[in-house]
Amino acid sequence: MYVQIEGLDFSYEKNEPVIQGVSFSMQEGEIVAVLGSSGSGKSTLLRLLSGLEVPNEGKIMIDEKMLCNRQQFVSCEKRNVGMVFQDYALFPHMNVEKNIAFGLKGYSKDAKKKRIETMLKLVNMVEKQHAYPHELSGGQQQRIALARALAPEPSILLLDEPFSNLDADLKMRIRQELRTIMKQTQMTSIFVTHDYDDAKAIADRIVFLENGQIKYEETL
Template identity: 50%
Template structure:
């Protein structure tokens, strides 16, 4: 593995709990990893530890087979050959784009500096802005100049800390796709921090979900959404609810009874003995619920959010439980109206029933 983090702990003086607690994951060369989670979950602290800006109190960080952090080892940040792209871009306002990019290339002769700056500006699609100053560039262009500057010295690893947070929402996801293409074209290994799921899905090969200093799951986007390892991941990623369920062994088959009817795809479902009396909560995503006027189960529309091609309906069953559903926008039903719904669940994901659920 190119980047290997093992049982990493970072503890700030005066705090009762570690900011990063026993985190382990790895990246292969050329992979893009993303850390996502709510504010204060430890993702930026972890990134800073990889950069060498925070000391490890436990565990280890290995980069290209070199131990760079442990309780007894700390390779300084400037010796790690790591590039960083910050939230505010940190461009020098008095330097044009080419000189911003060449800033970290002082070890090269002037002609080579100029050539390398030109190469990476071309790579990020800004071959025509060499002489423009930061204030003459759009937010997206400034972000790409910052990326070019970080790539110019050919770092072993690139770290990006919420690099799109200052951009408008529509631009973020598009730029995330573009940055992914740039990093892949450069053959870069990168670790990215964000709180935005769409950014994470757009850019990451592997995504880690953090909460209260712990890494709950390190996986691809599909697995995080359809096979969440913990209840927190299930709740944090995507739209969904937890509905009461009862798992029953019926001959050789396992059946999951819910207020929406019996769920049938049991390939990955635990046996009834996994839960006391087979009682559990099942995860129902908005795309697991299908609007069907002929379905026997009816639900009342509590809320609706227009998303252009679809509505996101929040629905209440006669049992009092709520579910969410994506419904094509030409099905424009009124709040308070009752509609037919059915479950189409490809991956039955269950968790222990919460007290009071």
């Protein structure tokens, strides 16, 4: 299995479990939606996967690399995990090109330019290369946020309610696009939402989270 998560336990404060015994695995290229109500622990689970939080217990392995167990903890910067958050999607003072370049620190100038071009083509935004975030629609901003997350070729892409700021019409269009792009790039992705229709439209499988525990799974 490409992603193996076993027995994750986590609490922000002592005696208040937020994630409890979470285990699941994913195949390479699979899209899993994590569905749950507000406060169920969805964002916390993504924070654990990206290395922003340290679990009390459990193991995280991605692409045969042990990221976290009792003996070791690989820090956030070294995990090569791509994230798209619900807010602060883009840096407002940087244009599109600079936003995408942000994650490409180790790249040469040429490689950077090429990668930005490829990403802009992928999300169909080539003509907006020099635009600033405030000059883009909500859906365009989310596409650039996706391009930025995918640019450094992450081993996994984590999306935390990326549609929360979009109106219903746009959301419907974007979620189809999103699935197409993730499948095109064969990106292993975890998509967090509280909307069953979003989960159904995008994912291959839905994991239901309740009070920090996986209650059941549905394969679509």
